[in-house]
Amino acid sequence: EEKTVPDKVQSREFPWGTFKLAPRIIEKLKAGEKPNVVVDIEGTGIPIQGAEMRIGMQRGCDNAAAAGMPVNCRITGPVNPNTSQQLAELETLLNSAQVDCLAIQPPLPNQFINIINKYVDAGIPVYTLNIDAANAKRFAFYALNEVNAGEINGEATAELIKKNGVQVNEIAMGSGAPDQPWAQARMEGFITGYKKVFPDAKFFNDAKSGIPTGKNFTTQEVLNSVTPFLTANPQITLFFHTDQGVEGVGNVIRNLNLTGKVYTSGFNVSGPILDAIDGGTTLVTIDQGFDYQAQAPVEQCAKFLATGETPDDPLQHLRPIVITKAGGENQIDTQEGRERLKRAK
Amino acid sequence: MLRTFGTQKALNNLRTLGLALAIVLIAALVQSQRAAFLSFDNVLTLLRSMVALGMIAFAQKLVILLGEIDLSVGAIYGLAAILTATLWLGGGSLPFTLPLIPALICALLVAVLAGVINGFFTVRAGLPSFIATLGMLNVAEGLQLLVSNASTFTPAYNDPLPPAWELSLFHVLGGALLPFGIPSEILWLVAAFIFFWIIRHRTIFGFRLVAIGGNPDAARVARLPVAKYKYVVFILSAVMAALAGIIDFSYVGSVGPTQSGSLLFSAIAAVVIGGASLNGGRGTIVGTLLGVILLAMLNNGLALLGVGSFIQLIFIGVVTIAAVWLDTISQKLIRRAGQRSAEATT
Amino acid sequence: MLRTFGTQKALNNLRTLGLALAIVLIAALVQSQRAAFLSFDNVLTLLRSMVALGMIAFAQKLVILLGEIDLSVGAIYGLAAILTATLWLGGGSLPFTLPLIPALICALLVAVLAGVINGFFTVRAGLPSFIATLGMLNVAEGLQLLVSNASTFTPAYNDPLPPAWELSLFHVLGGALLPFGIPSEILWLVAAFIFFWIIRHRTIFGFRLVAIGGNPDAARVARLPVAKYKYVVFILSAVMAALAGIIDFSYVGSVGPTQSGSLLFSAIAAVVIGGASLNGGRGTIVGTLLGVILLAMLNNGLALLGVGSFIQLIFIGVVTIAAVWLDTISQKLIRRAGQRSAEATT
Amino acid sequence: MTSLVVSDVRKRYGATRALDGLSLAIESGSITGIAGPNGAGKSTLMRMLAGEETADSGDITLTRDGARLDEPWRYVAVVHQEPQVWPNMTVRENLAVGRERSWFGRMEPAKDTATVLASLGIGQYADYQLADLSLAVQQRVEIARAIMCDAEVFLFDEPNSALTENESEALFATMTELTAKGKVVILITHRLNDFVRYCRRVLVLRDGQIRHEITGDVSEARIADELTVGLSVKRVAADAVPAKGAQPDGRHTVALRLENCCDRQKKFEKVSFELATGKVLALSGVEGSGARELAQVIGQFRPANGTIATPNGENVAYLAASRRQTIFHNLSVGENLAARLGYRQLNGAAGLLSPARLSAIGFGGLGRYNVKAQNHMAPITSLSGGNQQKVALGAAIESDPDILVVEEPTRGVDVASKRDIYAMIRSFARTGRAVVLLCTEVPEIFEAADEVVVLAKGAISGRLEITTAGDLPRLADWIAEREVSPLPSP
Ligand SMILES: Nc1ncnc2c1ncn2[C@@H]1O[C@H](COP(=O)(O)OP(=O)(O)OP(=O)(O)O)[C@@H](O)[C@H]1O
């Protein structure tokens, strides 16, 4: 027997115009078949990010089923960032009508506007995650606010510096991808946040000229570049790293016997990062919750296809998970960080 | 049957038969699983995904024919697009902007310059082209970042918005839809194939490239213009990469730095899969096209089949080897048959 | 001065003089800007950053000496580390775990297998080694991701924690500090250099590799064991890559699936910078070491100087070309001087 | 009427004076021969004339009908000692390289390709890739390229070293035609007989200078005398050369047996014979007769069907004809000599390769094989063609095999060294080992071999003890007869 598909699902007004759900999807919903939700991300093999997003997708899928809105879920995308391959894959998926709702992370902000619009025009709802295409007809965007997250990190770091009475002479900032907008946004935010506490803080570099620490985001590369940098610049006593390379920075501080003299803060979690926080070399890290970034749009897809509900504000910022040694207000401690890590495995 | 053509010449034309066979096999397999594979739309998508790779691979073919290599193509692909974007739209670190057409010309001229520099260091300074073009790769990627200031450019949403005619002209380059929904980008692929096929098989230039690549010493003794030809080929390679970058920019609608991904690697792979020897002197443009098709089809087919991205890699590795192996075996069989038939006729 | 050695032999030993000169120049330049450059600690850092690259480049040197290429080294580097991690610690997609030593043996055996497969497709199936190892690259990267499930492994925080003796044994492999704070990893570099130098310059194996690479046809006529040697070299290359991956894992303390693309590229670049020809038959291990030093020093020096990332790339490109150019010029000069001194003595 | 004048040309390579103030004047009208021992500077002179290298000093002038021609090299066509051709292209394409007649379309050589190819006996190979063809065919392609050139001066550097008697004759007929058209034709060869038959003037080049000129009555003896004048190198004493057919203990044992052996590509079929120790066996036959392929099968370089048995597991050394297949161009002379050796000969006390032993082998080899080189560390590419050949052969002999198979052992080797090589091969056989030579020259068979086996159309058409043939002309007749028909003529 046919299920009813609410009008809100079949057609909906957006600031950019009217969205009409593809007839084949309507048929599918009527027949009670499970719709296909595809999460297409920039790099499925990127350390931490790839694995967490897969986990988040699965959790979103389970939650949707538990809420009575079962969907099929699948994660796609090149192993490494590769614009043309990702684009070609998206086109192929569209041609073969395999997607009933798309959650996508484009390689750069506002990239893939055309293909996103093609999906929406073909009657497929699209949500973006982690990296936005604000000019496209996407329904909503799920991510950290990078500037804001950087700011929170900067402020939390500064508070700890102040509390511990540490002398900070000069602050350097580095990144595996200092050219990327997200990295620059975090550095920008970090400066703002830090200066809230120490308005006169001296920065070695600005947000546009982050120290490069290796394109592949591997710890080896960070070791090879940050070790000589810290050796040559003894006045640097705080190093902010925009991504999981903070693990390598913690290693460097330990290897150079600078524990207690030089500190670092950064993004992402791993065993060594949490240990470095316990050991005192690392002050703050922000768990970006990649899993939440993938989970939210999957649940939203299921919800939209079932009820037609979608957020009015397209910017759906997720709250950054701040990890410090002791935890605190809006923060979690390393123990809780480890729990999260274990759950993610 | 084989006896009927008999001559070595006809057999030479079967060089890449095994590869063609492999492609047909793979296509049949995918089609049997997913009917959408050979749909009109998907074939267009497939062709579209071959454009940049094909343009770059054809030119790389000529470089490899000479026994040289051009590692800078991916970086120049990106640099040309970034230069076009920053010159035209502003917002990078350049202190001035230009209208679209001069911006395009500038980007292409920079590519020509890059080709000349590659040629200079290979021909005059006598460096291995691997080093000369590796240096250019790094320089071009650095310039890309420096010029763009690492930002992303989207003509249609730029502030200030370029004139409408410029936007539509730019769109026509690669993104416009022709009748039947054919993206204009595909025309470039067709044009490039014809251009390079003629260059390779029907001009004195291509003929001599084969000679130079086959035996550079003999070519020098025969006073072929080896140095000049190398310059031309490096310039051609850089210009094709730049063109590919620009039309991909037009098709995608936006561009950022370091977007060339695995283009360099795939282009060289396509050339080698297509039967070229990295030592030079061997291989056809049709072979390269088949190499490009194989790689593009594998990506397309695996995406269609919804194989996980990790298993995709394994598949791609195994199928590439299998296809080239099939090609090698079929070549051996054909040659043997040819020798036998030649014996019979003499 | 030149007169005193005079012979061809001595001149041959000066082959890479220009490169050594370039390295000294760069070192002097960086040192004049940052006194920390030649500090004991930074030299250790520099050496440490050369370990994996060096081990892989030395073995790649032998592959290239034969006129072949091994593109799979980066992927095998990653695969070996991931295999060790998942087999030992669990948590990947493998259904069982092993104690440390069997896990290490397994990882190395897989590398041997990869080398044998590379050898098989190159030698027996007659594919270009570019294709055979490109296939292996994809397969190994796919396996890496598949086996690890793209997660990260940290022995010291694993749950369950491995026995303490295993942890310290593993730590000793690459991470332990010897007297004067020298990381044990550096010993591997020294050992690898000595091992490969002896192989190349003081064994019949190395002597014949040069001959085979110089003229494979003549090698076949002379009945040198071409096929066997190719197998051995591919296996050696895979095993060195695996070892490098494992000791880097030990030094870093954690491992995730890496796309070690830049390692492959750097290794080949180091070999070519060091004076090898991709056509085979030319180049020394010392040359390769100099190539490795140049690349590592550039990265280290630029990081020390705190140059922005965009300009770093441009620097690396320009300096690589300049260094090899200097080498080419100095080789020419030396040869000319040698001829002149030979004339003078007769 | 064209004339070529070379005055006081000098060229040094390091310490080697390849040309040391060489002067000569050559007029069109007849073939001029240039004779000289290996490393005398003949090929260097050719390269100067063709503009492939520039002289350190001196002048080259070319005048036609009294008018001086600028850039003389533009009017020079060369047949190089080592063919400069394109293995990746077909024969026809090879002829077109550099002389394409249009810049667009299919590249075709000049119209008379077919006749030229036919006159050289390679018409049927026009569309074959050169890489698939033998050295002999490649050399003919090189000749065709030169002949089809519209030049004033034609230089032939050992053009017939891989041609049979008949083909040589055809080539010389062509050369004579060229002289009749008023072209300057220069011939370099180590087959003195060719000078006698086709040249009325022979210049003898030694140590980078023209040392002597023979005109009118050109005889082998006169040239040979000139060539060996003042030869300081120790010659193999005549009485040390073993007599033909002599053997260590008076008995020949079987070193290798072929039974019903067929080539995989049917170059020969059902060949059976035995190879005896202590003897030098020559294989002979025109290109395509299967003789070369048989030599390669015996040399274990070519796969074949049927029984190939070595009763005592004899090991075989094989030497190909083309130096492209025998010389390691990236190694020094000494390393080339040692390239086939193993652990026992090369390893020192530590079980590692011993540089001292390596250089001892190189040093010894230079003297033993009479190689003219700066020293054993010189790159092999700095040696003249003939000296490279001596090194290649030396390397094969150094490896001390039980069966030695050599294609064209003295290709490009001078008269004096030829004698040494024959002596060496015979002493080698006398130590109880077997030697197989693929010969294209009857005099070589006569001088070096104990026995000859002739192949025609893929089958053995005759086998003869050289001693029973008597003299050289009778041997030549006997072989020529067998080369044409597979069966004894009725
Ligand atoms: N497997 C194949 N399938 C289809 N076309 C092929 C195949 N192999 C070769 N061709 C094409 O057939 C045509 C004839 O090839 P051929 O090599 O004979 O041309 P050519 O004019 O002799 O070129 P060249 O001068 O390079 O030898 C070429 O255009 C070639 O690209």
Ligand SMILES: Nc1ncnc2c1ncn2[C@@H]1O[C@H](COP(=O)(O)OP(=O)(O)OP(=O)(O)O)[C@@H](O)[C@H]1O
């Ligand atoms: N490129 C080079 N480098 C160094 N020495 C060279 C070079 N080319 C030739 N020679 C030397 O110059 C001399 C003359 O060589 P050339 O090739 O002209 O001899 P040739 O008379 O042709 O001898 P052959 O009969 O053996 O071919 C030889 O001693 C040779 O070693």
Ligand SMILES: [Mg+2]
């Ligand atoms: Mg052809």
Ligand SMILES: [Mg+2]
């Ligand atoms: Mg010569």
